[in-house]
Structure formats: structure tokens, C-alpha cells
Amino acid sequence: MAKDQTTWEYAPAPEGTGHIKLNKKYNLFIDGKWVAPSSKKYFETINPATEEVLAEIAYANEKDVDLAVKAARKAYTNVWSKMPASERAKYIYRIARLMQERAREFAVIESLDAGKTIRESRDIDVPLACNHFFYYAGWADKLEYAFPNRKVESLGVAGQIIPWNFPLLMAAWKIAPALATGNTVVLKPSETTSLTALKLAEIIEEAGLPHGVVNIVTGYGDTGAAIVNHPDVNKIAFTGSTAVGKMIQKAIAGTPKKATLELGGKSANIIFEDAPIDQAVEGIINGIFFNQGHVCCAGSRLFVQEGVAEKVIRKLKQRMDSLYVGNPMDKNTDIGAINSKKQLETIKKYIQIGLDEGAEMYQSTCELPSKGYYCAPTLFLDVAQSSVIAQEEIFGPVLTIQTFRTVDEVIQKANNSPYGLAAGVWTDKGSRIFNLTTKLKAGVVWANTYNKFDPTSPFGGYKxxxxxxxxxxxGLSGYVKLS
Amino acid sequence: MSNKTPNFLTIPPSPTVDKVGVEERVARFQTRSIKNQSKEQGLKMVLNMIDLTTLEGKDTPGKVKQMCYKAQHLHDEFPGLPTVAAVCVYPSMVAIAKKEVQNSGVKVASVSTAFPSGQAPLSVKIADTKFAVESGADEIDMVISRGKFLTGEHNFVFDEIAAIKEACGVARLKVILETGELVTLDNVRRASDIAIYAGADFIKTSTGKIQPAATMQVTYTMLMAIRDYFDETGIMIGMKPAGGISTSKLALHNLVMVKEILGDAWLTNEWFRFGASSLANDVLMQILKTKTGVYQSSDYFSID
Structure with missing residues (x-):
């Protein structure tokens, strides 16, 4: 070893925040206007990395939601459903272009409000969100080719409720196909991450979208419930927890409301002996620590074939130690802040359960900032299939590791979960990939990669x-009536 | 230094390498933002890791002497700059270079084994190597027999490296894989493992005569081989990307990669080198810019 070893550290490289414009207070975006909530109540949204207040957000109640739905209905009946599809497309393209122009501002606000690293919001969230608008704008006047020999009609008013893990991207996933198919929208972002949705409302204003076509109502769970229960909503699109998903399904049972639900997951990431080991290790890291593990399709259950288990675990620990955890605004940060105090508590609770269950824990040797909500990347070894931490969705940077011997065994264990959102398969053998992709009960199966998203690729779950x-x-079919 | 008895059968199976995954990983290194004092420190490290190279048929003693002077006096106008790590020349120029750099700490590296093609019998390669060492070379940069590797005669390649290692004596051995001719990353990985287990002190990407040369994907793959060997044995192996690294930015990204894969222990010219001829001036230009705030004309930097 070198005697007088020098160390070379990266100097701080913080992304500037001087160019963004944030109001102190945000009202609701209803019928093309910014209106104060009838509750007169506001709640604070904070930066989870510093615990500083970023802005006050309006708390919409049933009355406000009713106003928004009425505006959406009026816009649907009078304007949007009558407009030629090619004209609708122009508006969606315009939203995409305006977002692209202000991509940096969106990325910075997303990182401030959600705690995710600037690298991810800049390189992944915002470009993908723009691409969703571009992609669905292209479909607007080609729906008869998406559904050949069928008559395609829009549904009406879509109520959309989105989570806090990819705030802008989820808004794009929901709004773009709804508009392209001729529906109008009432969207509710999560209470911890309302800002980019409200920024999107500003762009929608700037794009000159007819009033009421997109309405953004902010608030907590009861605001979402008001959307779900509103009698004049034709369709509910929800992304979030399975528990809330079940409540929504109960609430809309017996009504003509259509629904698409994208819920939780406990996805299996499977490493075979012949896998490209170093790339697989990257895939495991990306699978579970991407966005601090706040990913519904996170590869949170790792299955490693016995022969390479020791090697993979050693490399995994090494790689975890090389991750930079800290200030999300620094361009060199790999792992940012946990989205909220509540979520951090949930994660800590599960880590404690893992310890109580007797699993062996390893955490990155990184230093965590003293302020803000942070959790070191964590893995658990010797986890049983019956362990709580291997069964329940943690939604944080916590990985459970199990080993397996045969293909049949791993298929059985991977499918042995109430969830079925995603899976990853790592092997050098093509035939094995196809064998597993047909047998794994998961909406997405990635081969030799993980957490890859593209607007052209469908995403959703089993079970x-x-x-x-x-x-x-x-993604169009959830927003159309076919006959 | 290592005390291993080389045996082809002791090489563990090499892991497969997924090109798409490697490209993605490498792209991540390139998003690292290196600023202010890290940039200045990094650039000085780069200078100190350069093997200043001239490997041309038309090399003359005069040219080698000029390059040796530059190796010790990169830019005297700017005090506090390090020297480069070594000068790299053909065996016939070793004696001249050795005299020019004596007592400066700059090493003399010599290519050998019928560089760059390696198309010569082993006896010639050994003689070539011994001549260079006897002329005063501190380091030997050998080439592997790519033809034999590609036809699957990996044990031939292994034995040849082991034989050259023996001929090197105390000189450190860098083994050039010529990755541009090996084509796939799977081949690069296997060749790296063979070279390391056969006794290489350093593994090196390219001769500089074949494109592509030291791409970050290739260097990454070789660094992983070094990492695995270190984890297995505790023995450090050096790395030398050569050919195609001509800008400061690319050099810094390479350092980022070394730091994050192997750790700070490798960030010295004992374990990491750049084989380059035009890189030094670009780095000098950047270092001066951090001082003066403006780029100077390339006419202010000597060309050798």
C-alpha cells in the first residue's frame, strides 16, 4: 500500500436555486384560475433535507373538489370533447415543450420538495415527464389506430390521485393520456409534494389550455376521498399504497366509475450464477436505492443463487460504502433525503422489526447529515420468506437478501407474495430469461437491468x-370507452 | 510486490460482462462534478501520473532528450508543478532517456516484445526485454499475443507473460492487452485476469496504435479485474489506460472511476498511469486557467 496516502474528495457542487420562482402561498387551480380554498386552511410543505418550510399550500375540502369537478365537466362538455383531436394534440405538445424549456426549474423544485437527488430529478424524472406528454400528444389524433375497428370515446372527468415518490412524473403519467383521449382532469398531488404539480398548473395556464380542462386541488387524504366519492367523476386513476387502493375500490363499488390502480410492490430481483456479476450488483443498487427506495417497483427482495451469494454480498457492501448520501442538491449525491418524517419513522420501524426477527443487518458506513430526514442504505442477510421485512412493502432503502438453489425454487419464492408489480432477472443465458419472464407473476420483468422506464412501455401490476x-x-385503454 | 508462482490453472473463471450495464455505470462516473480545489488537486495528480510517450519509427535521440526535459519541467513558469511519472520509449532509446532523467524521480519505461504487434518468437521477445532492462529501463510495457488469445490459446498467452515477467527482473511489468483488437468486454476481462495471474504488475489497455483504445468502458472492466484480484489476494495491481485520453475532463473522469472502484490507495503513480502524449498540455492549460481565469493560447505550451 502507498505510505503517505493522499485522499481526493469531491468539493461541494450544489445546484443553484437562484433561478427558481416559488410563491409563499399556493391556491387551488380550478377552472383556469387560482382560487383560495373554501376551508381557508393552508398547510406547509417542507424540504425534507433541511426541514425548512418551502411554501404554504391550500387545503381543498369537498366544496373545492366539487367546484373543480364542475369546472372539469363544463370544460369537457363545452370544449374539450368537441375539439378536433389534432387540436388537442397541439395543446399537449405545447405543455411538453414548455416543461422542457423550464426543465431545470422543475428539477430543482422537485429535489427541494421531495428530497430526491438533483441528479435523478434532472436526468430521470423531468425528462421522462416531458417525454410522456410528447408521447401521448402523438396518440391524440390516432386513437382509431390504437384500437382498430372499434369506436373510441372519451370517458368524461378523470379524478387522479398521485403519490409523493415521483410527483411530477406521476402527474405526467396521469394527465397526458387523459388529455390525449379527450378527458378532462381533476388531479390531487400528495400533501408532501404539491409544488411541481402546481408549477405544472402554471405551465398549463401559459399553454392556454381551455379553462377547466386540468384542475389541480391540493390537500390530504380527505381531499382525495372527496374526488373518489364525487358522483360526477367518471374515472379514478390512483397510484399509491395498496391499503388506500382497497379503500378506493370499496368506495366505487356499485358505481359506473372506471378505475386504474397502481399500488404497492415487493419485487424480486433474481441473480443467477452466470450473471454479469458487477453489472448485477449495480442493478441491485439501482433497484433498491434509486430514489431512496421510494419506488413502488423497487427490487426490494433480492434472490441470489448460492454459488455467487458470498461474492455478490461482498461486492454489494463495497458498492454501498461508495455511495454518497446527503444533500440532494449536490450534483454528486447518490442518495438523498427520505421524503417525510412519517416515512422515515415507517422505515425505522421496519428496520427494528428486521433486527428483532434476527436478520443480520449491514448499513453503509456513510455519515448522515444532522438535520433532515435520512436513512443509510441498509441490507438484511439471512432473511426468511416468512419474515415481515421480506413480505411487507417498506418503501425505503432497505433490501432483504435470500439465497436459492434451483430455478423452480426461485420462481416459487418470487411469486409467493400478494404483490406482483415488477421483477428483475440477471443471467447470461437468453433461454433462461424467457423461461422466467413467462413464469414470474409481475407486470414488468427486467432482464439484466432494473428500474428502466419509457413512455412507450406499459407499466402496472398483478394481484x-x-x-x-x-x-x-x-395506457390509453384506461381512459376510453370502446364499442 | 507479489510472490506468486504463476499457474494457468489457478485463474478463477472470469465473470461475464454486460456491455449495456457497463456503459450505464461509466456514464454515472461522467456526471460527477469536479470543481475548485478537487479539480486543481485532480489535475496535478493527472500530471504526476502521465507516462510521457514517444513511440515512433522516426524517433531520434534529440526528440527523446527534448521529451525527457519536458518530463521534468512541465511548465517552469508555474511553480509547484509535479513531474510526470515516467517517459516511455522504444528499447533503442532507453539508454538516452535514462541519462536524461537520472536523479529526477522520473522513471524510464520501455515497450518491448516486438511492440506493437507482438508478432515475434518468444526468444526475440525475451531478448528485446532483456536489452531494455539492461539499458536501464525501470518498467517494461509488453504486448500480449492477441492472435493466440483470439484463437483460444489462453495458456500460451499466460506462459508468455510469465516468461517476460521473469526476464524483467526488478523492472515492473505492464501488460498491454490491446483491447481494440480483443473487441469484446468479455475478452478484455479474461485477458486482464490472465495477465494479472501470470505476474503483471500493471495492466494496460492499448499500444496507442489501434483504435478504439482506452475507452472508459474498457478501463472500467480492467479495474474490476484488479478489484476482484485484490479482494481475493490482498495484492494491488496497477492500471494504465493508454491512447485516446487527451483531455483533462476525460482524465479526471478516469480518476473518479479509479477512486470509486479501487479507492484512494490507487490514486498515485505507483498504481495508476496515463499513457499519453498530448494530455499533459491540456492539463497544464486547465491548471493555468484555474489560476488566471482565462485560457492561454496553446502557443504558450511546448510541443515536443
Missing amino acids: ESGFGREGGVH
Whole structure:
């Protein structure tokens, strides 16, 4: 070893925040206007990395939701459903272009509000969100080719409720196909991450979209419930927890409301002995620590074939130690802040359960900032299939590791979950990939990669991970009536 | 230094390498933002890791002497700059270079084994190597027999490297894989493992005569081989990307990669080198820019 070893550290490289414009207070975006909530109540949205207040957000109640739905209905009946599809497309293209122009601002606000790293919001969230609008704008006047020999009609008013893990991207996933198919929208972002949806409302204003076509109502769960229960909503699109998904399904039972639900997951990432080991290790890291593990399709259950288990685990620990955890605004940060105090508590609770269950824990040797909500990348060894941490969705940077011997065994264990959102398969053998992709009960199966998203590719779950597909041509069917 | 008895059968199976995954990983290194003092420190490290190279048929003693002077006086106007790590020349120029750089700490590296093609019998390669060492070379940069590797005679390649290692004596051995001719990353990985287990002190990407040369994908693959060997044995192996690294930015990205894969221990010219001829001036230009705030004309930097 070198005697007088020098160390070379990366100097801080913070992304500037001087160019963004944030209001102190945000009202509701209803019928093309910014209106104060009838509750007169506001709640604070904070930066989870610093615990500083970023802005005050309006708390919409049933009355406000009713106003929004009425505006959406009026816009649907009078304007949007009558407009030629090619004209609708122009508006959607315009939204995409305006977003692209202000991509940096969106990325910075997303990172401030959600705690995710600037690298991810800049390189993944925002470009993907723009691409969703571009992609679905292209479909607007070609629906008869998406559904050949069928008559395609829009549904009406879509109520959309989105989560906090990919705030802008989820808004794009929901709004773009709804508009392209001729529906109008009432969207509710999560209470911890309303800002980029409200920024999107500004763009929608700037794009000159007819009033009421897109309405954004902010608030908590009861605001979402008001959307779900509103009698004049034709369709509910929800992304979030399985528990809330079940509540929604109960609430709309017996009504003509259509629904697509994209819910939780406990996805299996499977490493075979012949896998490209170093790339697989990257895939495991990306699968579970991407966006601090706040990913519904996170590869949270790792299955490693016995022969390479020791090697993979050693490399995994090494790689975890090389991750930079900290200030999400620094361009060199790999792992940012946990989205909220509540979520951090949930993650800690599960880590404690893992310890109580007797699993062996390893955490990155990184230093965590003293302020803000952070959790070191964590893995658990010697986890049983019956362990709580291997069964329940943690939604944080916590990985469970199990080993397996045969293909049949791993298929059985991977499918032995109430969820079925995604899976990953790592092997050098093509035939094995196809064998597994047909047998794994998961909406998405990635081969030799993980957490890859594209607007042209459908996404959605089996079993309690939900139903309906978003993205691709499949993503249109949730918003149309075919006859 | 290592005390291993080389045996082809002791090489563990090499892992497969997924090109798409490697490209993605490498792209991540390239998004690292290196600023201010890290940039200045990094650039100085780069200078100190360069093997200043001239490997042409038309090399003359005069040219080699000029390059040796530059190796020790990169830009005297700017005090506090390091020297480069070594000068790299053909065996016939070793004696001249050795005299020019004596007592400066700059090493003399010599290519050998019928560089760059390696198309010569082993006896010639050994003689070539011994001549260079006897002329004063501190380091030997050998080429592997790519033809034999590609036809699957991996044990031939292994034995040849082991034989050259023996001929090197105390000189450190860098083994050039000529990755541009090996084509696939799977081949690069296997060749790296063979070279390391056969006794290489350093593994090196390219001769500089074949394109592509030191791409980050190839260097990454070789660094992983070094990492695995270190984890297995505790023995450090050096890395030398050569050919195609001509800008400061690319050099810094390479350092980022070394740091994040192998750790800070490798960030010295004992374990990491750049084989380059035009890189030094670009780095000098960047270093001066951090001082003056403006780029100077390339006419202010000597060309050798």
C-alpha cells in the first residue's frame, strides 16, 4: 500500500436555486384560475433535507373538489370533447415543450420538495415527464389506430390521485393520456409534494389550455376521498399504497366509475450464477436505492443463487460504502433525503422489526447529515420468506437478501407474495430469461437491468399491485370507452 | 510486490460482462462534478501520473532528450508543478532517456516484445526485454499475443507473460492487452485476469496504435479485474489506460472511476498511469486557467 496516502474528495457542487420562482402561498387551480380554498386552511410543505418550510399550500375540502369537478365537466362538455383531436394534440405538445424549456426549474423544485437527488430529478424524472406528454400528444389524433375497428370515446372527468415518490412524473403519467383521449382532469398531488404539480398548473395556464380542462386541488387524504366519492367523476386513476387502493375500490363499488390502480410492490430481483456479476450488483443498487427506495417497483427482495451469494454480498457492501448520501442538491449525491418524517419513522420501524426477527443487518458506513430526514442504505442477510421485512412493502432503502438453489425454487419464492408489480432477472443465458419472464407473476420483468422506464412501455401490476396499465398504447385503454 | 508462482490453472473463471450495464455505470462516473480545489488537486495528480510517450519509427535521440526535459519541467513558469511519472520509449532509446532523467524521480519505461504487434518468437521477445532492462529501463510495457488469445490459446498467452515477467527482473511489468483488437468486454476481462495471474504488475489497455483504445468502458472492466484480484489476494495491481485520453475532463473522469472502484490507495503513480502524449498540455492549460481565469493560447505550451 502507498505510505503517505493522499485522499481526493469531491468539493461541494450544489445546484443553484437562484433561478427558481416559488410563491409563499399556493391556491387551488380550478377552472383556469387560482382560487383560495373554501376551508381557508393552508398547510406547509417542507424540504425534507433541511426541514425548512418551502411554501404554504391550500387545503381543498369537498366544496373545492366539487367546484373543480364542475369546472372539469363544463370544460369537457363545452370544449374539450368537441375539439378536433389534432387540436388537442397541439395543446399537449405545447405543455411538453414548455416543461422542457423550464426543465431545470422543475428539477430543482422537485429535489427541494421531495428530497430526491438533483441528479435523478434532472436526468430521470423531468425528462421522462416531458417525454410522456410528447408521447401521448402523438396518440391524440390516432386513437382509431390504437384500437382498430372499434369506436373510441372519451370517458368524461378523470379524478387522479398521485403519490409523493415521483410527483411530477406521476402527474405526467396521469394527465397526458387523459388529455390525449379527450378527458378532462381533476388531479390531487400528495400533501408532501404539491409544488411541481402546481408549477405544472402554471405551465398549463401559459399553454392556454381551455379553462377547466386540468384542475389541480391540493390537500390530504380527505381531499382525495372527496374526488373518489364525487358522483360526477367518471374515472379514478390512483397510484399509491395498496391499503388506500382497497379503500378506493370499496368506495366505487356499485358505481359506473372506471378505475386504474397502481399500488404497492415487493419485487424480486433474481441473480443467477452466470450473471454479469458487477453489472448485477449495480442493478441491485439501482433497484433498491434509486430514489431512496421510494419506488413502488423497487427490487426490494433480492434472490441470489448460492454459488455467487458470498461474492455478490461482498461486492454489494463495497458498492454501498461508495455511495454518497446527503444533500440532494449536490450534483454528486447518490442518495438523498427520505421524503417525510412519517416515512422515515415507517422505515425505522421496519428496520427494528428486521433486527428483532434476527436478520443480520449491514448499513453503509456513510455519515448522515444532522438535520433532515435520512436513512443509510441498509441490507438484511439471512432473511426468511416468512419474515415481515421480506413480505411487507417498506418503501425505503432497505433490501432483504435470500439465497436459492434451483430455478423452480426461485420462481416459487418470487411469486409467493400478494404483490406482483415488477421483477428483475440477471443471467447470461437468453433461454433462461424467457423461461422466467413467462413464469414470474409481475407486470414488468427486467432482464439484466432494473428500474428502466419509457413512455412507450406499459407499466402496472398483478394481484394486489393493482390493475390497468400506464404508458404505451396500453395506457390509453384506461381512459376510453370502446364499442 | 507479489510472490506468486504463476499457474494457468489457478485463474478463477472470469465473470461475464454486460456491455449495456457497463456503459450505464461509466456514464454515472461522467456526471460527477469536479470543481475548485478537487479539480486543481485532480489535475496535478493527472500530471504526476502521465507516462510521457514517444513511440515512433522516426524517433531520434534529440526528440527523446527534448521529451525527457519536458518530463521534468512541465511548465517552469508555474511553480509547484509535479513531474510526470515516467517517459516511455522504444528499447533503442532507453539508454538516452535514462541519462536524461537520472536523479529526477522520473522513471524510464520501455515497450518491448516486438511492440506493437507482438508478432515475434518468444526468444526475440525475451531478448528485446532483456536489452531494455539492461539499458536501464525501470518498467517494461509488453504486448500480449492477441492472435493466440483470439484463437483460444489462453495458456500460451499466460506462459508468455510469465516468461517476460521473469526476464524483467526488478523492472515492473505492464501488460498491454490491446483491447481494440480483443473487441469484446468479455475478452478484455479474461485477458486482464490472465495477465494479472501470470505476474503483471500493471495492466494496460492499448499500444496507442489501434483504435478504439482506452475507452472508459474498457478501463472500467480492467479495474474490476484488479478489484476482484485484490479482494481475493490482498495484492494491488496497477492500471494504465493508454491512447485516446487527451483531455483533462476525460482524465479526471478516469480518476473518479479509479477512486470509486479501487479507492484512494490507487490514486498515485505507483498504481495508476496515463499513457499519453498530448494530455499533459491540456492539463497544464486547465491548471493555468484555474489560476488566471482565462485560457492561454496553446502557443504558450511546448510541443515536443
